[in-house]
Amino acid sequence: MQGxxxxxxxxxxxxxxxxTVEAGEIRALMGENGAGKSTLMKILYGIYQPDAGEIRVxxxxxxxxxxxxxxxxxxxxxxxxxxxxxxxxVAENICLGRFxxxxxxVDFPAMADAAEHHLRGLGLNASVTARVSDLSLADxxxxxxxxxxxxxxxxxxxxxxxxxxxxxxxxxxxxVIRDLKAQGMGIIFISHHLDEIFQLAxxxxxxxxxxxxxTRPVAGLDRQTLVRLMVGRAVGMxxxxxxxxxxxxxxxxxxxxxxxxFRDVSFTLRAGEILGLAGLVGAGRTEIARAxxxxxxxxxxxxxxxxxxxxxxxxxxxxxxxxxxxxxDRLKQGLVLSLSVSRNAALAAxxxxxxxxxxxxxxxxxxxxxxxxxxxVKTPGLEQVVKYLSGGNQQKVVFARxxxxxxxxxxxxxxxxxxxxxxxxxxYHLMRRLTGEGKAVLLIxxxxxxxxxxxxxxxxxxxxxQVGLLGRAEATEERVMQLATGVRGL
Amino acid sequence: xSTVATRKNETGAAPRAWAYLLRYSNLWGLALLVLVSSxxxxxxxxxxxxxxxxxxxxVLSVVAIGMTxxxxxxxxxxxxxxxxxxxxxxxxxxxxxxxxxxxxxALTVGAVVGFVNGFFITKFNIQPFIVTxxxxxxxxxxxxxxxxxxLISGVSSFRWLGLGKLGxxxxxxxxxxxxxxxxxxxxxxxxxxxxxxxxxxxxxxxxLSGIDVAKNRISVYVISGVMAATAGVMLVSRLSVxxxxxxxMMELDxxxxxxxxxxxxxxxxxxLGGTLMGVLMLAFIANIFNLMGLxxxxxxxxxxxxxxxxxxxxxxxxxxxxR
Numbered sequence: 001m002q003g004x005x006x007x008x009x010x011x012x013x014x015x016x017x018x019x020t021v022e023a024g025e026i027r028a029l030m031g032e033n034g035a036g037k038s039t040l041m042k043i044l045y046g047i048y049q050p051d052a053g054e055i056r057v058x059x060x061x062x063x064x065x066x067x068x069x070x071x072x073x074x075x076x077x078x079x080x081x082x083x084x085x086x087x088x089x090v091a092e093n094i095c096l097g098r099f100x101x102x103x104x105x106v107d108f109p110a111m112a113d114a115a116e117h118h119l120r121g122l123g124l125n126a127s128v129t130a131r132v133s134d135l136s137l138a139d140x141x142x143x144x145x146x147x148x149x150x151x152x153x154x155x156x157x158x159x160x161x162x163x164x165x166x167x168x169x170x171x172x173x174x175x176v177i178r179d180l181k182a183q184g185m186g187i188i189f190i191s192h193h194l195d196e197i198f199q200l201a202x203x204x205x206x207x208x209x210x211x212x213x214x215t216r217p218v219a220g221l222d223r224q225t226l227v228r229l230m231v232g233r234a235v236g237m238x239x240x241x242x243x244x245x246x247x248x249x250x251x252x253x254x255x256x257x258x259x260x261x262f263r264d265v266s267f268t269l270r271a272g273e274i275l276g277l278a279g280l281v282g283a284g285r286t287e288i289a290r291a292x293x294x295x296x297x298x299x300x301x302x303x304x305x306x307x308x309x310x311x312x313x314x315x316x317x318x319x320x321x322x323x324x325x326x327x328x329d330r331l332k333q334g335l336v337l338s339l340s341v342s343r344n345a346a347l348a349a350x351x352x353x354x355x356x357x358x359x360x361x362x363x364x365x366x367x368x369x370x371x372x373x374x375x376x377v378k379t380p381g382l383e384q385v386v387k388y389l390s391g392g393n394q395q396k397v398v399f400a401r402x403x404x405x406x407x408x409x410x411x412x413x414x415x416x417x418x419x420x421x422x423x424x425x426x427x428y429h430l431m432r433r434l435t436g437e438g439k440a441v442l443l444i445x446x447x448x449x450x451x452x453x454x455x456x457x458x459x460x461x462x463x464x465x466q467v468g469l470l471g472r473a474e475a476t477e478e479r480v481m482q483l484a485t486g487v488r489g490l
Numbered sequence: 491x492s493t494v495a496t497r498k499n500e501t502g503a504a505p506r507a508w509a510y511l512l513r514y515s516n517l518w519g520l521a522l523l524v525l526v527s528s529x530x531x532x533x534x535x536x537x538x539x540x541x542x543x544x545x546x547x548x549v550l551s552v553v554a555i556g557m558t559x560x561x562x563x564x565x566x567x568x569x570x571x572x573x574x575x576x577x578x579x580x581x582x583x584x585x586x587x588x589x590x591x592x593x594x595x596a597l598t599v600g601a602v603v604g605f606v607n608g609f610f611i612t613k614f615n616i617q618p619f620i621v622t623x624x625x626x627x628x629x630x631x632x633x634x635x636x637x638x639x640x641l642i643s644g645v646s647s648f649r650w651l652g653l654g655k656l657g658x659x660x661x662x663x664x665x666x667x668x669x670x671x672x673x674x675x676x677x678x679x680x681x682x683x684x685x686x687x688x689x690x691x692x693x694x695x696x697x698l699s700g701i702d703v704a705k706n707r708i709s710v711y712v713i714s715g716v717m718a719a720t721a722g723v724m725l726v727s728r729l730s731v732x733x734x735x736x737x738x739m740m741e742l743d744x745x746x747x748x749x750x751x752x753x754x755x756x757x758x759x760x761x762l763g764g765t766l767m768g769v770l771m772l773a774f775i776a777n778i779f780n781l782m783g784l785x786x787x788x789x790x791x792x793x794x795x796x797x798x799x800x801x802x803x804x805x806x807x808x809x810x811x812x813r
Contacts, residue, residue: 293698295697295698314700314702315697315698315699315700316700316701316702318700319699319700320700325698327694327695327698332692332694332695333692333694333695333698334695334698335692335695336687336688336691336692336695336696336758337691337692338687338691338756338757338758338759339687339688339691339758343684343687343688346684347684347688347695347696347699347701348699348700348701350681350684350685351681354680354681357680357681357682358679358680358681359679359680359681359684361679401699
């Protein structure tokens with residue numbers, strides 16, 4: 001791949017990226033969230049078309065305009081979550097869309113043979129006639145690998161395949177990948193975990209902000225250098241300075257746990273403070289937030305809100321205690337897309353604008369209008385249906401919902417994901433204004449510079465465990481990444 | 491930003507007129523239907539005929555109120571037709587104890603069926619289609635079992651409701667109109683109504699905003715059951731008989747009216763005004779076919795096509811005008 005560029009409305013996802021993979025090579029692809037790894041792979045797999053650049057497979061220039069074309073060229077992809085049809089058998093899943101046929105009917109013996117052939121050596125503990133719904137997650141991954149092998153013979157892309165696997169399952173999958181390498185396939189392996197890179201990869205390409213930072217052989221590379229390559233230097237973004245000394249304790253969490261999600265998390269949050277929650281995707285950050293608001297209650301540990309112990313079991317209860325949550329996916333969890341700006345903003349606060357259940361629409365509109373002005377939401381009017389606003393303005397509407405309520409603790413989950421730089425800066429200033437008013441913020445973000453720039457303290461999570469609680473001075477990008485990726489030392 | 495603005499300005503008067511036409515397509519459709527009908531048959535635009543049509547369709551229109559709330563909440567209620575029969579039967583068995591007893595007993599039956607629907611849907615997370623299909627069959631079976639398939643006649647103690655008039659307008663029409671005003675107000679102007687839209691439009695966002703989603707979802711099924719039961723009482727008051735197959739297929743007519751009215755199965759979009767127009771459209775079509783002596787089979791085919799074109803039209807509307 002040479003000089004690949006791709007833009008989406010408002011964002012440059014890739015800017016002149018080169019990537020070369022040899023037969024029999026395992027190439028790791030690293031970078032922070034949003035660095036462009038997935039976009040690059042989607043271009044290679046024909047899901048997106050590049051705006052510029054060219055792709056050559058075995059020296060021949062090709063245009064990959066569909067997934068079918070990618071497969072015909074011998075390119076396969078194993079995605080993060082197994083894409084399988086649970087109700088079909090292993091063999092049917094492997095041959096999906098390419099069922100061997102005889103006289104117009106499915107040739108089941110041929111299909112079983114093909115499936116057996118491609119499963120050989122993958123170590124699946126099930127027969128090809130087993131239903132996939134009876135398989136473990138790891139086995140489903142193997143089915144997906146076999147399906148990719150059934151179609152592709154040259155290049156196989158693994159997109160964070162270990163995110164949901166146990167260490168033993170991961171080790172087994174690595175064995176499979178090494179075998180494929182020995183057979184002369186080129187492997188592209190996306191991962192966030194440094195350990196995996198050093199165990200598996202021959203070379204590593206690091207992306208940052210849509211550009212290729214560097215490609216290096218893994219031999220002779222140490223972890224610190226790799227972390228530095230990934231983090232690089234942030235593009236200049238001004239973060240407003242903290243203005244207040246922390247005040248009274250608003251939230252205290254001790255030994256909070258939820259089976260399968262996170263365990264033994266303890267912290268305090270004081271008025272005027274921003275506590276950052278850092279960690280890789282899947283480290284348990286969102287799960288903590290959902291436990292704090294009672295959407296998926298914690299099953300151990302204690303939570304104290306403004307000095308009173310609380311067992312939080314529903315978002316309605318959290319609201320009564322003055323805790324509001326801005327969810328990570330504003331389209332799926334934050335907004336009712338079919339409703340207007342005004343109705344979305346007032347979603348939680350409607351009791352305040354009503355008497356005996358009947359709304360005082362004038363009071364509601366006035367309050368929403370004031371917030372729309374204050375947050376500078378760009379909208380043709382309060383009655384505009386919210387799905388037609390830009391991402392940043394939609395996010396402001398979700399914010400407005402909690403500003404209408406008596407909220408003291410704001411839990412913000414990826415509050416700036418997918419919004420432009422200007423809107424980001426406005427959100428940052430809003431956060432500082434809130435803390436200036438004596439509110440507290442728990443900031444969950446995958447953008448390290450953002451967490452470090454905004455937070456007074458940073459809590460680092462890895463694999464569901466709290467691995468560090470750093471003060472503003474000691475929280476550097478390297479330090480946080482080392483903790484989050486499980487690198488000790490230094 | 492500016493390019494968008496210019497492009498919007500370039501779209502001149504003609505597209506705007508289009509948008510206007512599309513936005514109120516239900517109303518125009520209804521007007522066109524009335525116009526064509528009155529040309530086809532001189533008997534159509536007589537007050538006797540129109541009031542009669544309204545009276546005949548008051549029962550369906552009340553069932554459609556509940557259905558609108560359910561579909562706004564991203565659900566469906568197939569049990570309403572059976573609830574009409576169950577309510578009619580309850581009314582027939584209690585009618586000698588006085589009208590108040592009839593109303594309380596029949597509406598309680600409707601509320602119970604609605605609660606059962608809502609309970610299974612929210613508590614066990616079963617799809618509304620399945621739960622209400624089951625209660626539809628059970629309730630109809632119950633009616634047939636109790637009556638032994640026989641019709642109960644002479645249920646005349648509250649005939650005044652079905653036959654009485656205020657001036658030229660039947661009490662049934664007035665009752666339906668009052669319910670439309672009441673629920674129109676509830677949907678537009680109360681916290682509860684807003685929550686119905688929010689839960690239907692995005693359940694997770696509603697939950698995270700502190701709305702009690704389960705309670706809201708159960709409540710729309712209870713309302714739907716109560717509306718169907720009200721319709722059952724209205725039907726008996728008009729006919730003075732309770733018959734085990736009453737309300738058969740009425741759920742489909744109610745769903746049709748709601749869909750023609752522009753409320754979508756995606757939830758959170760639409761309203762009662764549209765449903766009323768949907769009911770009227772179906773009613774006028776049936777009426778004009780009767781007046782012209784055309785076959786009911788033809789009428790069914792036209793009904794189906796109207797549902798399809800109404801939904802297509804609302805899709806076009808969303809795409810062209812963005813609302």
